[in-house]
Amino acid sequence: MLIWVLFKMALRSLVTHKLRTFLTALGIIIGVASVISMISIGEGARSQTQDTISKFGTNIITVKPGQQKSRHVTTGKVDTLTLDDAEYIKVNIPLITGVAAQVYRSAQIKFENKNTNTTVRGTGASYARLANFEMDLGRYFNSEEIKSAKRICILGSTALKNLFGDINPLGKTIKVNGKNFLVIGTTVPKGALSWFDPDDQIFIPVTTAQKRVFGMNHVQSIDVQAGKIEDLEIVIEEITRLLRQKHNILEGKEDDFYVQNSAQFLRSWGESAKTFTYLLGGIAAISLMVGGIGIMNIMLVSVTERTREIGIRKALGAKKREILEQFLIESVLISFLGGGIGILLGIGISRFVSNIGGWETIVSSQSIILSFGFSVAIGIFFGFYPANKAANLNPIEALRYE
Amino acid sequence: MIEVERLSKLYEMGGQKVSALAGVDFTIKKGEFVAIMGPSGSGKSTLMNLLGCLDLPSSGIYRLENLNIQDLKPNQLAEVRNRRIGFVFQSFNLLPRASALENTELPLLYGRVPNATEIALKALERVGLAHRAKHKPTELSGGERQRVAIARALVNSPAIILADEPTGNLDSTTGREIMSLFNELNREAVTLILVTHEQEVAQQAKRIIQMRDGKIVTDELNGVEPC
Known part of the structure; x- marks a missing residue:
């Protein structure tokens, strides 16, 4: 009962000083809004990257020729991997569920009087599955067609649009570097990424690409799919061991190939995105702190202003x-109010950012609970000192205060 | 009801001890109407603060309804103030943002008394202000404000009502009205202790205690009984 009365009194005092209440709450509003919007931007960036990377398939290990010196610079010989290596891996590691060797190069393709430049990718039969390509029309090529190096191709959706427009391409013949290829299928669009468009390519059998188009005996990469994510490390070790053995690399000598894995990339990206989120959240938390100090400041003024009221209450028997x-109720109410408005504002800001900036943002219930709880805690923490000061006033002096 | 023995209060001011109250003795029985008089600095305010349990004596005994006040802790003192003492101040001391009714209710709320609104309304009725219950102090005249303060003092049916210069901020007509209200309450067996330096006001009381330099100079019954 009394707590309700105290609540009403606090509310009345806040309503009486509307502007002051609002200005005091503003610190908390800005703090909470920035915590929520910053975390939502950070989380959004993280999930977007995760989505992007998982488009490639996360349990895929890529083996490439040469040595990776720094992040993306490859040195050494580039013709050390062959189709035999791919076969060797496929036969000797039981934990894997697919191997696809690839060669790829940019080439001009032509249909009737239209032509376009695109990536021509020679792959194995399981590539579509490994790289998460789904068939739209027709079918993918099979091992028989690879063995006999057939001149057939599958079109990615961008290549299809550039070359055929709305015409059904199945059964049509296109020219790749001047050689005829029969179109047997098209893939469902995956959507362009910022740095490249996976739909702007055509797929042909790897053997055909090596012998009839590019004239090479090596392969440019071998994709290996591990059955389970947990097996990734073992599979990577096995690949390394097998290829060193097959390439007759003596102990102490460097590998003539290197292994990449999207899961590792994903993990390290996730880590840095998390750091980013924490950093943003930390800065926002500081502003929440400053808001708390604002509450304390105003509450101290309020206590001084209401010294006489405190004296009256004490004389009437308030403990x-x-x-x-x-x-305390008053300061918690201010932070409660600020927290509530801040949450709405924060959600609004992240909506605004995703609408205007085109960034993905994720407002997590966690960040709402966290920032709201934090702001109420700040109300109690910074409200305590002024409230305690009020509670300890001497009633005689407080009554005499003008 | 009130027993005071060798009650004294020392203040420390700039390292010097000042005796504001130098051992006073008296008893006040239920239903009495006592005026405490004296020039400023005579110790009457200090005595009032002690009697009102707003402060503790340096030495001596103050017994209120058989409670040894000097031994109580701050929270117990707050309870005594809440249940047994009603205050009426010179400057009314109402909460400016609360209505007359809410001001009157306040002691009941702190005392966790049920039906507070009802009881508070009755108290306002008793001082003749039931029709002004919803008004804020700023919408009331000085006399009305003091009546609200008296209603607030009465509301917990206290053992004593302490009034500190209750007419000091009022014109003489309103002052007389307030005094006749006090007389009326006294006839209904409310114990009243009044601090004043106005002879005219003090004459309304049945007993007058004169103070000077922290001591009681005279303590005599007032011959003129109000009728």
């Missing part, structure tokens, strides 16, 4: 605790 509660 120390009841005065303390009254002022």
Whole structure:
């Protein structure tokens, strides 16, 4: 009962000083809004990257020729991997569920009088599955057609649009570097990434690409799919061991190939995105802190202003605790109010950012609970000192205060 | 009801001890109407603060309804103030943002008394202000404000009502009205202790205690009984 009365009193005092209440709450509003919007931007960036990377398939290990010196610079010989290596891996590692060797190069393709430049990718039969390509029209080529190096191709959706427009391409013949290829299928669009468009390519059998188009005996990469994500490390070790053995590399000598894995990339990206999120959240938390100091400041002024009221209450029998509660309720109410408005504002800002900036943002319930709880805690923490000061006032002096 | 023995209060001011109250003795029985008089600095305010349990004596005994006040802790003192003492101040001391009714209710709320609104309304009725219950102090005249303060003092049916210069901020007509209200309450067996330096006001009381330099100079019954 009393707590309800105290609540009403606190509310009345806040309503009486509307502008002051709002300005005090503003610190908390800005703090909470920035915590929520910053975390939502950070989380959005993380999930977007994750989505992007998982488009490639996460349990895929890529083996490439040469040595990776720094992040993306490859040195050494580039013709050390062959189709035999791919076969060797496929036969000797039981934990894997697919191997696809690839060669790829940019080439001109032509249909009737239209032509376009695109990536021509020679792959194995399981590539479509490994790289998460789904068939739209027709079918993918099979091992028989690879063995006999057939001149057939599958079109990615961008290549299809550039070359055929709305015409059904199945059964039509296109020219790749001047050689005829029969179109047997098309793939469902995956959507362009910022740095390249996986739909702007055509797929042909790897053997055909090696012998009839590019004239090479090596392969440019071998994709290996591990059955389970947990097996990734073992599979990577096995590949390394097998290829060193097959390439007769002596102990102490460097590998003539290197292994990449999207899961590792994903993990390291996730880590840095998390750091980014924490950093943003930390900065926002500081502003929440400053908001708390604002509350303390105003509450101290309020206590001084209402010294006489405190004296009256004490004379009428208010206990120390009841005065303390009254002022604490007030500061908690301010932070509650600020927290509530801040949440709405934060959600609004992240909507705005995703609408205007085109960034993905994710407002997590966690960040809402966190920032709201934090702001109420700040209300109690920074409200305590002024409330305690009020509760400890001497009633005689407080009554005499003008 | 009130027993005071060798009650004294020392203040420390700039390292010097000042005796504001130098051992006073008296008893006040239920239903009495006592005026405490004296020039400023005579110790009457200090005595009032002690009697009102707003402060503790340096030495001596103050017994209120058989409670040894000097031994109580701050929270117990707050309870005594809440249940047994009603205050009426010179400057009314109402909460400016609360209505007359809410001001009157306040002691009941701190005392966790049920039906507070009802009881508070009755108290306002008793001082003749039931029709002004919803008004804020700023919408009331000085006399009305003091009546609200008296209603607030009465509301917990206290053992004593302490009034500190209750007419000091009022014009003489309103002052007389307030005094006749006090007389009326006294006839209904409310114990009243009044601090004043106005002879005219003090004459309304049945007993007058004169103070000077922290001591009681005279303590005599007032011959003129109000009728």
